[in-house]
Amino acid sequence: MAALARKPATTIPFGYGAEAVARPNEPAWLTSKRAAARAVLAAGLPSPRVESWKYTNLQAFATQAFAMLSDGPADAPLALLKQTTIDRPSHRVVFVDGRFAPALSNVGAVPSGVTIRSLDDAISSDEFVVARRFGALADASSNAIAALNAAHGSGGVVIALARGASLTEPVHLVFIATASDRAMAFHPRVLIEAGEGSALTLIESHVSEAGAYWSNPVAEIAVARDATVRHWTLQDQARDATHLALNAVSLAQGARYESVLLAIGAGLARHEFDVAIEGEHAEVSLDGGYLIGGTQHSDHTTRIVHKVGHASTREVYKGVLDGRARGVFQGTIVVEPGADKTDAHQLSRTLMLSVGAEADAKPELMIYADDVKCSHGASSGALDPAQLFYLRSRGIGEAAARALLVEGFIAETIERIADEKVRAYFTRAAGDGLRAHGGALS
Amino acid sequence: MAETPVLTRAEENAAQIDALVNEKYRYGFVTDIDSDFAPKGLNEDIVRFISAKKNEPEWLLEWRLKAFRFWLSLGEDEPGWANLRYPKIDYQDAYYYAAPKQAAGPKSLDEVDPELLKTYEKLGIPLAERAALAGVAVDAVFDSVSVATTFKDKLAAMGIIFCSISEAVREHPELVRRYLGSVVPYGDNFFATLNSAVFTDGSFVYVPKGTRCPMELSTYFRINAAKTGQFERTLIIADEGSYVSYLEGCTAPMRDENQLHAAVVELVALDDAEIKYSTVQNWYPGDADGKGGIYNFVTKRGACRGRNSKISWTQVETGSAITWKYPSCILQGDNSVGEFYSIAVTNNFQQADTGTKMIHIGKNTSSRIISKGISAGRSSATYRGLVRIQAGAEGARNHTQCDSLLIGAKCAAHTVPYIESRNPSARVEHEATTSKISEDQLFYCRSRGIAQEDAVALIVNGFCREVLQALPMEFAVEAQKLVGVSLEGSVG
Amino acid sequence: MLEIRNLHAKVDGREILQGLDLVINAGEMHAIMGPNGSGKSTLSYVLAGRDGYEVTAGSVLFEGHDLLALKPEERARAGIFLAFQYPVEVPGVPSATFLKTAVNAVRKARGEKEYDAFEFLKLMKAKRDALGMSEDMLKRPLNVGFSGGEKKRNEVLQMALLEPRFMVLDETDSGLDVDALRVVAAGINALRRADRAMLVITHYQRLLDHVRPDVVHILSKGRIVRSGGPELALELEAKGFAGVMPGAAA
Numbered sequence A: 001m002a003a004l005a006r007k008p009a010t011t012i013p014f015g016y017g018a019e020a021v022a023r024p025n026e027p028a029w030l031t032s033k034r035a036a037a038r039a040v041l042a043a044g045l046p047s048p049r050v051e052s053w054k055y056t057n058l059q060a061f062a063t064q065a066f067a068m069l070s071d072g073p074a075d076a077p078l079a080l081l082k083q084t085t086i087d088r089p090s091h092r093v094v095f096v097d098g099r100f101a102p103a104l105s106n107v108g109a110v111p112s113g114v115t116i117r118s119l120d121d122a123i124s125s126d127e128f129v130v131a132r133r134f135g136a137l138a139d140a141s142s143n144a145i146a147a148l149n150a151a152h153g154s155g156g157v158v159i160a161l162a163r164g165a166s167l168t169e170p171v172h173l174v175f176i177a178t179a180s181d182r183a184m185a186f187h188p189r190v191l192i193e194a195g196e197g198s199a200l201t202l203i204e205s206h207v208s209e210a211g212a213y214w215s216n217p218v219a220e221i222a223v224a225r226d227a228t229v230r231h232w233t234l235q236d237q238a239r240d241a242t243h244l245a246l247n248a249v250s251l252a253q254g255a256r257y258e259s260v261l262l263a264i265g266a267g268l269a270r271h272e273f274d275v276a277i278e279g280e281h282a283e284v285s286l287d288g289g290y291l292i293g294g295t296q297h298s299d300h301t302t303r304i305v306h307k308v309g310h311a312s313t314r315e316v317y318k319g320v321l322d323g324r325a326r327g328v329f330q331g332t333i334v335v336e337p338g339a340d341k342t343d344a345h346q347l348s349r350t351l352m353l354s355v356g357a358e359a360d361a362k363p364e365l366m367i368y369a370d371d372v373k374c375s376h377g378a379s380s381g382a383l384d385p386a387q388l389f390y391l392r393s394r395g396i397g398e399a400a401a402r403a404l405l406v407e408g409f410i411a412e413t414i415e416r417i418a419d420e421k422v423r424a425y426f427t428r429a430a431g432d433g434l435r436a437h438g439g440a441l442s
Numbered sequence B: 001m002a003e004t005p006v007l008t009r010a011e012e013n014a015a016q017i018d019a020l021v022n023e024k025y026r027y028g029f030v031t032d033i034d035s036d037f038a039p040k041g042l043n044e045d046i047v048r049f050i051s052a053k054k055n056e057p058e059w060l061l062e063w064r065l066k067a068f069r070f071w072l073s074l075g076e077d078e079p080g081w082a083n084l085r086y087p088k089i090d091y092q093d094a095y096y097y098a099a100p101k102q103a104a105g106p107k108s109l110d111e112v113d114p115e116l117l118k119t120y121e122k123l124g125i126p127l128a129e130r131a132a133l134a135g136v137a138v139d140a141v142f143d144s145v146s147v148a149t150t151f152k153d154k155l156a157a158m159g160i161i162f163c164s165i166s167e168a169v170r171e172h173p174e175l176v177r178r179y180l181g182s183v184v185p186y187g188d189n190f191f192a193t194l195n196s197a198v199f200t201d202g203s204f205v206y207v208p209k210g211t212r213c214p215m216e217l218s219t220y221f222r223i224n225a226a227k228t229g230q231f232e233r234t235l236i237i238a239d240e241g242s243y244v245s246y247l248e249g250c251t252a253p254m255r256d257e258n259q260l261h262a263a264v265v266e267l268v269a270l271d272d273a274e275i276k277y278s279t280v281q282n283w284y285p286g287d288a289d290g291k292g293g294i295y296n297f298v299t300k301r302g303a304c305r306g307r308n309s310k311i312s313w314t315q316v317e318t319g320s321a322i323t324w325k326y327p328s329c330i331l332q333g334d335n336s337v338g339e340f341y342s343i344a345v346t347n348n349f350q351q352a353d354t355g356t357k358m359i360h361i362g363k364n365t366s367s368r369i370i371s372k373g374i375s376a377g378r379s380s381a382t383y384r385g386l387v388r389i390q391a392g393a394e395g396a397r398n399h400t401q402c403d404s405l406l407i408g409a410k411c412a413a414h415t416v417p418y419i420e421s422r423n424p425s426a427r428v429e430h431e432a433t434t435s436k437i438s439e440d441q442l443f444y445c446r447s448r449g450i451a452q453e454d455a456v457a458l459i460v461n462g463f464c465r466e467v468l469q470a471l472p473m474e475f476a477v478e479a480q481k482l483v484g485v486s487l488e489g490s491v492g
Numbered sequence C: 001m002l003e004i005r006n007l008h009a010k011v012d013g014r015e016i017l018q019g020l021d022l023v024i025n026a027g028e029m030h031a032i033m034g035p036n037g038s039g040k041s042t043l044s045y046v047l048a049g050r051d052g053y054e055v056t057a058g059s060v061l062f063e064g065h066d067l068l069a070l071k072p073e074e075r076a077r078a079g080i081f082l083a084f085q086y087p088v089e090v091p092g093v094p095s096a097t098f099l100k101t102a103v104n105a106v107r108k109a110r111g112e113k114e115y116d117a118f119e120f121l122k123l124m125k126a127k128r129d130a131l132g133m134s135e136d137m138l139k140r141p142l143n144v145g146f147s148g149g150e151k152k153r154n155e156v157l158q159m160a161l162l163e164p165r166f167m168v169l170d171e172t173d174s175g176l177d178v179d180a181l182r183v184v185a186a187g188i189n190a191l192r193r194a195d196r197a198m199l200v201i202t203h204y205q206r207l208l209d210h211v212r213p214d215v216v217h218i219l220s221k222g223r224i225v226r227s228g229g230p231e232l233a234l235e236l237e238a239k240g241f242a243g244v245m246p247g248a249a250a
């Protein structure tokens, strides 16, 4: 495929309330949501003085201008298309530089009761529904990542499963960023509604050519009664990229949301989860693995609110820090008054492989009900010398032994992926990531 | 079929637990004594007044004024990050100095006003040495002044200085000048700055090289006068190879108004020195409707300056309407050790935001944090702690355990640790749990014939055990009573 | 001594005991065997008075008195003892402290003199030696970090110290190796007396080789479906539960 010429249309500095620019063909409600989000950003990007941004500083971007792409056909390098190919059938939806790329996608046939549409298509056929869902979970007034996306975003995908519908094959959302001579910004929005009793497996891949750009995806995922959403995300972007992602999730009674996130790429990345448990017997499981080196910064900020009782949360994050990388884990679990019989457990573990790395953790429990079982744990440190010694005493060289232990550490996260082929895809990415880090691992 | 009892089991549990945590405040009386007051309000003249009352040297007045001017520049902007809600404090509506009228600086106990001696007796702290607790020397601070210090001479014979800080300023100015503000500088935080400007009394301890202090040193703080803030300042220096164990206790009368207590404690441990600092904080907590009680905003920090030095904080916090307190350790010396053991009990409308900071700077430094929070009623207890491993803290270790026990559906417990590691050879581990008293444990105890309230006491006692064990024996008993637990039944 | 009539009990809204009848006289030892989930532990908890086990019909008389009206601690003081299938861990409370508190609470209720620390230690040492338990174990927090076998020994130790009149042992034999089983069985046998009675819940014949029950009951779906002598346990061992159910082909 030949590369097509792309032309940045507008240049917008972040963090400042540029006047709402109505986009052609954009419905009025969207323009007004965008305007509201801009107003929120008028005060600027959050500074480290804001408690939830204590460990991640965006001030360097405050005055930087990023370019948005105009509409037009998009293309992507073959290597990235190949790299994101999983050896199993899937409904593949490709975005290039933040734009839906129908020519590169392969949505295929979906069972009745299931729709997978671009945001624009969804707006033109089901405007009322989209208007209701857009921003319902990702609150632009309180969340900077949501605000940035709402203010500047365009495009995205809407996946809806009617009551009882289920997809046998996963939906694979592939976000590709291509090299460009200008710093670009992408703000895709993913809206997911898993109807009562439905089941969806969602794979998300974020990959790119080398280059500096800003990626700011926001997903709003409503999991209805007894529905299950499994969400496996691979973030493996260029080291100059900035990635600010938010998954805002709500769960009704008996609903399940399982996420596995593997974050390897981007120079500065923040992956946020904002989960609201609205129904009893709902179950949330969040696994995160991050594998970074050089001067990478990987921030994992999660907030899980138990609004009702008899629901459970399980959260395990594991980070490997090499070079001068900095890993941040901020996990808040809130149990609201009356949410008795909540069972919520959280764990953060960080492996520090080199001098100069930094691990910051802030695991928080905010408990307003008494009949609960909640816990968190956080640890950081080097590889266990006893384990290293054990492997070496069996003849394994030190470097190999270290690599083996690190792989094993991250493998525990990847193993949470229930599908063998998808697991293999993540394992491959993790292996490449490990090899990419020199220093302590080579 | 079983008859329906008047109370269900769960209600009965609740009632008994209530009885346990609602033990009446026993120290709520007022001593009727004539006092000297500074004029109400806060301004430079008050700072000068306090300094003059204490015959302070010029340098100290200057330091106070510097602090005061800095405090003014903060514009009454109290730290807002803690999990605490309280009405704005009117700093002009309080007395900053109140002292019982008595012959200035009594030389011996015979000269101390008998009313005061009676007060301390009533509080369980007899000051007459023959009646005093064996092995405990006491500095008694009443409102803004120290009224007596026991066993001073005996300690002085070993070179140990134990006196009020006012006296230390006069008698040992070189030591005070060298160390005052060296751990908590006057600009450290809003309340420490205020304290630096208006501190009135507090204790001073210096333990010389190679000396093991043979008795527990303790200060008993009593707020008596109405509308009076207490701003004490304590400074403890353990010279090379020395050891001292220091205890403090606090009580205040029951009053409908809130009173401010903003103390600063500085500890310095030099090479191979060890300081053990224990607190049983039982300021008046306010009544069951949340009326009255002490606002307790305290800055406590210890510097492990020397190699192999150790500072250990143990606190049992049961009192105060508001507690804001983070006893911390700066682990500068290689191999130095910091410890923080805490029990925080809140009930009714009490709020506590407390924890510690362990700053690892030296190599092979280690720290241990054990925090046990018990919240009941409509109270709220927050553990807030920072563990920071600086890049040079090769081989540092930290272990933190924070457990919260909830009693009743309307209370809240929060755990907010900050863990920052910049050295790959450091190992940091943090664990926290929150739950209510286990029904299984209660049933197990009761099925062995132990009454409900005793079973609760037993379980709560077990929950706090590690911290209670860190207290000196004399205090452990008092502390255990305070958390509604008796030592009864302890064997072996 | 103990009379259970038409006992129905619910847990979490589900009826687990569905009309259970059982009479145990002083001096007797009864064994209850039954498949997993048949309600054995439920029966033991109902007898001990655990919250959440709701008796919806029937009665339990202990020496003529209504047992169900009593709180758990009152039952213990009246002489009921339950050796738990899963003894509960109580962090921070040394086993010895717990034992002394319990023994003195029960003695006080009986109008007996409470033990002081010295007397109690002496008594405890004697009982503990018989069960092959170390002193160190009793200094550790109650059941915390105990192995399965240690927990079960600790249950039998408590039973010996509290001197109950009626004992329920819920699978006290499970998780024990052969030697431990012998020690625990000896502990149980030592407590048999003409004025006491026991109800032993077990899965296996092997405990019954050591402690000889007078009567064996089979519990199924919350009712006693068959009763017999010790030979019933042997039959069960040979044929399995299905084989001994009433109406099963012989």
Ligand SMILES: Nc1ncnc2c1ncn2[C@@H]1O[C@H](COP(=O)(O)OP(=O)(O)O)[C@@H](O)[C@H]1O
Binding pocket: C011, C012, C014, C016, C034, C035, C036, C037, C038, C039, C040, C041, C042, C043
């Ligand atoms: N707390 C509980 N909540 C709900 N069901 C329970 C509870 N305890 C026991 N049960 C149920 O009651 C039945 C009987 O359990 P149990 O008395 O423990 O059986 P056994 O001891 O004979 O194996 C089982 O089906 C079990 O699942």
Ligand SMILES: [Mg+2]
Binding pocket: C040, C041, C042, C085, C170, C171
């Ligand atoms: Mg059972």
